[in-house]
Amino acid sequence: MQNLKKEKWKKVIRFIRRKIKVNAKIKSALPEFRVVINKSNLYVTAQVLDLTGNVLACISDKWMAAPTKTERALLAGQSLADLMKKKGIEKATFDRNGYLYHGRVKAMADGLRKGGITL
Numbered sequence: 001m002q003n004l005k006k007e008k009w010k011k012v013i014r015f016i017r018r019k020i021k022v023n024a025k026i027k028s029a030l031p032e033f034r035v036v037i038n039k040s041n042l043y044v045t046a047q048v049l050d051l052t053g054n055v056l057a058c059i060s061d062k063w064m065a066a067p068t069k070t071e072r073a074l075l076a077g078q079s080l081a082d083l084m085k086k087k088g089i090e091k092a093t094f095d096r097n098g099y100l101y102h103g104r105v106k107a108m109a110d111g112l113r114k115g116g117i118t119l
Helices: 006-028 069-086 104-114
Strands: 033-039 044-050 055-060 093-095
Touching: 006 093, 033 104, 044 069, 044 104, 055 069, 069 104
Parallel strands: 033 093
Antiparallel strands: 033 044, 044 055
């Protein structure tokens, strides 16, 4: 990370600070289940974790059929909601993992809400 230019370094530091702040707020509330989002340039993945950190369900938008990445994230959120309902999970906390709440992250949350999960 030492070879990064000053502007990129500042951007990385802001992301890390945001991630620490978001995780501290969520974990201090001790939610029974949390949905953790991970994002790459191409795909969005989500995992449902319990209090001990065990993965109960996971999904990726890699195999969703939609013309845009945002629509794929919406479909993935709805599919994850179906998986969660099968496991008996009706309520979870949304952990955006330091990412800003817009675009694909927001679409994933909207898909979960459309699927009937309370966030």
